[in-house]
Amino acid sequence: MSQEILNLTCKQLRDSIAKGDVKSSDAVSAVFERIEKYDTRIGAFLSTFKTEALTQAGKVDEKIAKGQSVGALAGVPIAVKDNMCTTFGPTSCASKILENFHSPYNATVIEKLLAADAVIIGKTNLDEFAMGSSTENSGLKKTVNPWDKDRVPGGSSGGSAAAVAAQMCFAAMGSDTGGSIRQPASFCGVAGLKPTYGRVSRYGLVAYGSSLDQIGPLTKNIEDCALMLNVIAGHDEKDSTSVDETTAFLCDFLSGANKEVKDLKIAVVPQLFEGADEQVIQSIKDAIEVYKKLGAQIIEIQMPHFEYAIAAYYLIATAEASSNLARYDGVHYGHRTKNAGDYIEVYTKSRAEAFGTEVKRRIMLGTYALSSGYYDAYYLKALKVRNLIRGDFTAAFEKTDCIIMPTSPTTAFKIGEKTADPLQMYLADVYTIAANLAGIPAISIPCGFDKNNLPIGLQIIAPAFGEKKLLQIARMFESQTDFHKKNPQL
Amino acid sequence: MTDSDYKIIVGLEIHVQLATRTKMFCGCELAFAEDPNSRVCPTCLGLPGALPVMNAQAVEFAILTATALNCKIAEFTKWDRKSYYYPDLPKNYQISQYDLPIGSNGFIEIPLSDGQTKKIRILRVHLEEDAGKNVHTSGNFSQVDLNRAGTPLLEIVTEPDMNSAEEVRALAIELQRIVRFLGVSQADMQKGHMRFEPNVNLHIERGGSTSKTPITEVKNLNSFKALEKSVAFEAVRQFDEFLDTGICLQSGNKKTFGWDDVKEVTVLQREKEEAHDYRYFPDPDLVPVVVNEEWLERIKTKLCELPLKMQSRFISEYGLSDYDAGVLTTDKEMAKYFDDTVKTGADAKRVCNLITQTGIKIANEKGCGVAQLGIEPTRLAALAKITDDGKISATAAVTVFEKMLESKDSPDKIAQQLDLLQRSDEGELEKIVDEVITANAQAVEDVKSGGKKSKKAHGFLMGQVMQKSKGKANPQIVAKILGSKLGS
Numbered sequence: 001m002s003q004e005i006l007n008l009t010c011k012q013l014r015d016s017i018a019k020g021d022v023k024s025s026d027a028v029s030a031v032f033e034r035i036e037k038y039d040t041r042i043g044a045f046l047s048t049f050k051t052e053a054l055t056q057a058g059k060v061d062e063k064i065a066k067g068q069s070v071g072a073l074a075g076v077p078i079a080v081k082d083n084m085c086t087t088f089g090p091t092s093c094a095s096k097i098l099e100n101f102h103s104p105y106n107a108t109v110i111e112k113l114l115a116a117d118a119v120i121i122g123k124t125n126l127d128e129f130a131m132g133s134s135t136e137n138s139g140l141k142k143t144v145n146p147w148d149k150d151r152v153p154g155g156s157s158g159g160s161a162a163a164v165a166a167q168m169c170f171a172a173m174g175s176d177t178g179g180s181i182r183q184p185a186s187f188c189g190v191a192g193l194k195p196t197y198g199r200v201s202r203y204g205l206v207a208y209g210s211s212l213d214q215i216g217p218l219t220k221n222i223e224d225c226a227l228m229l230n231v232i233a234g235h236d237e238k239d240s241t242s243v244d245e246t247t248a249f250l251c252d253f254l255s256g257a258n259k260e261v262k263d264l265k266i267a268v269v270p271q272l273f274e275g276a277d278e279q280v281i282q283s284i285k286d287a288i289e290v291y292k293k294l295g296a297q298i299i300e301i302q303m304p305h306f307e308y309a310i311a312a313y314y315l316i317a318t319a320e321a322s323s324n325l326a327r328y329d330g331v332h333y334g335h336r337t338k339n340a341g342d343y344i345e346v347y348t349k350s351r352a353e354a355f356g357t358e359v360k361r362r363i364m365l366g367t368y369a370l371s372s373g374y375y376d377a378y379y380l381k382a383l384k385v386r387n388l389i390r391g392d393f394t395a396a397f398e399k400t401d402c403i404i405m406p407t408s409p410t411t412a413f414k415i416g417e418k419t420a421d422p423l424q425m426y427l428a429d430v431y432t433i434a435a436n437l438a439g440i441p442a443i444s445i446p447c448g449f450d451k452n453n454l455p456i457g458l459q460i461i462a463p464a465f466g467e468k469k470l471l472q473i474a475r476m477f478e479s480q481t482d483f484h485k486k487n488p489q490l
Numbered sequence: 491m492t493d494s495d496y497k498i499i500v501g502l503e504i505h506v507q508l509a510t511r512t513k514m515f516c517g518c519e520l521a522f523a524e525d526p527n528s529r530v531c532p533t534c535l536g537l538p539g540a541l542p543v544m545n546a547q548a549v550e551f552a553i554l555t556a557t558a559l560n561c562k563i564a565e566f567t568k569w570d571r572k573s574y575y576y577p578d579l580p581k582n583y584q585i586s587q588y589d590l591p592i593g594s595n596g597f598i599e600i601p602l603s604d605g606q607t608k609k610i611r612i613l614r615v616h617l618e619e620d621a622g623k624n625v626h627t628s629g630n631f632s633q634v635d636l637n638r639a640g641t642p643l644l645e646i647v648t649e650p651d652m653n654s655a656e657e658v659r660a661l662a663i664e665l666q667r668i669v670r671f672l673g674v675s676q677a678d679m680q681k682g683h684m685r686f687e688p689n690v691n692l693h694i695e696r697g698g699s700t701s702k703t704p705i706t707e708v709k710n711l712n713s714f715k716a717l718e719k720s721v722a723f724e725a726v727r728q729f730d731e732f733l734d735t736g737i738c739l740q741s742g743n744k745k746t747f748g749w750d751d752v753k754e755v756t757v758l759q760r761e762k763e764e765a766h767d768y769r770y771f772p773d774p775d776l777v778p779v780v781v782n783e784e785w786l787e788r789i790k791t792k793l794c795e796l797p798l799k800m801q802s803r804f805i806s807e808y809g810l811s812d813y814d815a816g817v818l819t820t821d822k823e824m825a826k827y828f829d830d831t832v833k834t835g836a837d838a839k840r841v842c843n844l845i846t847q848t849g850i851k852i853a854n855e856k857g858c859g860v861a862q863l864g865i866e867p868t869r870l871a872a873l874a875k876i877t878d879d880g881k882i883s884a885t886a887a888v889t890v891f892e893k894m895l896e897s898k899d900s901p902d903k904i905a906q907q908l909d910l911l912q913r914s915d916e917g918e919l920e921k922i923v924d925e926v927i928t929a930n931a932q933a934v935e936d937v938k939s940g941g942k943k944s945k946k947a948h949g950f951l952m953g954q955v956m957q958k959s960k961g962k963a964n965p966q967i968v969a970k971i972l973g974s975k976l977g978s
């Protein structure tokens with residue numbers, strides 16, 4: 001029974017619960033059985049809320065028994081990345097500086113999940129403040145890839161991706177600043193959607209790079225992505241950068257999710273296949289064949305400024321981060337040094353003691369980029385590159401419905417393999433960063449396995465606010481393949 | 491040395507707290523003297539994940555003020571982060587406006603003591619959020635109160651166009667009047683609603699060449715007195731220092747001073763201007779502000795006649811003295827009340843006296859404004875008229891004024907009820923005059939003889955008539971009758 005429940009998708013589970021065929025409390029129990037059995041090895045969760053989750057599940061079951069109407073995620077166990085504020089449990093960002101921080105308020109996304117009757121079962125591990133591509137930068141815990149425990153789950157939403165892949169939840173929330181949803185989704189063989197910037201409120205998401213950060217779901221399939229997006233999307237007056245409905249018409253992403261896109265045009269960028277693993281390229285080529293069989297027209301395009309994306313990203317994201325992380329100073333909340341002689345030392349020692357190496361590196365990089373005398377050469381120039389990349393996409397979308405490419409140049413790499421060389425680690429984001437710079441939606445879906453039985457991800461990128469079509473295009477591939485149905489042997 | 495040896499050059503930076511309902515970027519109400527950290531939320535506490543949302547009312551107040559200061563209003567502006575670490579700054583950056591201030595290149599006209607006015611150029615007007623307060627209690631630690639954090643501040647920067655401490659004070663007072671007239675700030679000095687930072691230096695003429703002394707900035711002055719005295723003090727101090735050292739203005743030798751309110755001296759805070767790098771960059775959490783024509787027009791409808799203009803109109807149209815017109819225009823409601831009253835046809839000087847001599851005193855006692863006393867302009871005009879017509883004396887007018895606060899009767903009727911009407915019946919008064927003349931032959935003789943004693947005797951006879959009429963005789967009519975009887 002328990003495994004049967006675990007094999008359900010969010011949508012199937014929700015419908016079964018709503019019909020009274022499955023009890024939410026059984027789903028929660030099944031998930032916790034799994035967490036208790038496997039998470040000591042996987043390390044996906046930083047905190048779990050078994051008692052609270054069972055109470056919440058009980059409430060949903062009671063509502064259904066009484067014949068009351070329930071929300072779109074009624075009774076479904078969901079995990080959230082630990083950089084989203086919750087009034088329950090800590091909100092640590094996997095950093096020692098916030099290790100014992102408890103938020104007095106819920107992020108808007110959390111409020112929306114709760115309003116949809118979801119059951120939040122725990123908070124997942126990440127690279128400290130979402131800075132990283134392997135979750136190895138977590139200041140609190142190590143997370144491994146469920147497909148191979150010697151490998152990384154990807155990052156920064158590594159805990160969320162691992163939790164979904166290991167069936168320790170039915171879906172998880174992640175955040176994506178330069179690929180942090182899509183790359184771990186690719187490494188762990190699940191679907192991961194980064195919505196259009198402004199589609200989902202950032203209120204209560206602990207900021208890394210504010211102009212790039214976007215919350216999105218990691219799920220077992222496309223339909224679940226649509227379901228989750230339905231719950232979390234929409235304008236929020238608490239977030240000025242969330243787009244209001246007059247600009248971005250809010251649609252029902254779920255209805256018609258299985259519809260095929262007519263006269264589908266798909267673009268590929270030949271230059272981008274250089275530098276990726278052979279097996280990854282082969283899987284993408286196979287995917288192209290699948291689309292061709294579905295009647296899609298494949299065109300080749302150029303993205304002349306794509307190669308500058310990483311450089312621009314690591315200036316813009318770090319500049320914003322250096323300012324966003326200034327508030328963690330030991331004065332108001334979070335870790336405070338015990339060895340301060342004066343207030344300046346409260347700052348310097350608290351931060352030196354509690355921030356990890358990568359966070360310090362990015363703060364320094366960003367501080368430098370914003371410094372007087374360097375601002376124009378670095379930050380301002382990066383903004384110009386960002387505009388050129390946006391222009392590349394605008395031009396491309398005049399010719400095509402979407403662009404496909406690998407999510408990552410490699411499959412999951414070995415733990416410790418890239419930690420010594422930050423630049424190598426940064427290159428893991430080479431395909432994902434451009435969508436963040438342009439603020440457009442992109443998804444990663446499973447499209448194959450390499451010779452080590454490690455998942456490979458296909459990335460599909462669409463124009464701003466084109467999520468509905470994006471999901472339909474992704475679903476077309478999913479309907480022809482079984483990659484998303486495979487589960488790792490734990 | 492005398493003043494003529496040097497010229498004082500002063501530019502001023504002013505922070506004005508705006509009287510919006512809520513803070514600049516969150517929904518907390520503005521606080522004053524509440525319990526520490528009681529008016530705070532995730533946003534103004536700078537908690538992880540919290541985001542700012544612009545207060546449109548603050549932007550409108552800023553645009554209104556910048557317009558009144560004759561500034562060019564930016565069609566497109568944005569918010570920038572100014573980074574520095576200080577415990578009262580929760581995010582360790584302040585949201586401000588860097589290269590695109592909401593207003594620029596304006597001027598303010600200030601009144602000078604000789605009745606002339608002077609234009610002082612305004613460099614820029616921008617909006618920003620205030621910091622909290624560090625509270626230094628006993629022991630070797632400080633506490634932070636963030637009630638004030640996020641309060642909207644308007645920063646106004648003038649060009650160095652002021653040339654005396656008096657001009658600096660005049661500008662500060664004029665600005666206070668303006669923001670109060672516009673209703674954008676209470677500008678209450680006691681509550682720290684206006685804070686000043688003058689930049690002072692001297693141009694010294696010596697041997698046909700001009701030497702400039704290093705600029706000093708005096709921080710955080712919150713009274714007109716401190717502002718004026720600190721500028722005057724700095725001028726003397728800089729002149730003495732220049733005579734001692736001969737050091738001139740160079741880049742990097744600006745000094746920062748504080749003001750000791752007790753000793754009335756400036757105190758050196760920073761010897762050399764630190765090379766502060768605030769690492770300004772556009773705040774990615776906020777969207778740019780586009781000020782379109784329609785919005786601007788809507789804001790401009792809230793513009794009103796500014797105090798200095800009103801003051802000169804009161805002088806030219808109503809013949810008031812500069813002083814009286816100045817007193818009336820310290821407060822917009824009072825000025826309007828005066829104006830409305832005079833426009834019903836009352837004598838301006840009489841109305842002015844009623845307001846400034848009686849009204850303000852009563853209003854202060856009641857803790858409200860003159861216009862809020864409940865006496866409509868038409869009724870005040872009626873009181874002015876019966877006083878003017880000699881129906882009641884100026885002293886009696888005060889009594890009637892007070893009674894009008896509780897009674898809705900006309901001033902005329904109130905004067906009757908209180909038996910304050912002056913006797914103006916010539917026949918009746920003539921009888922009294924005749925009685926007085928008969929009874930005081932010597933005084934009558936003195937008046938008629940002219941000369942030294944005449945004036946005194948006349949006064950004596952007037953006094954006798956007033957006494958006999960129990961103070962109610964209209965003195966003008968009595969004087970007329972006496973004059974015709976005694977041929978004086």
Ligand SMILES: [Zn+2]
Binds near residue numbers: 529530534640
């Ligand atoms: Zn607040």
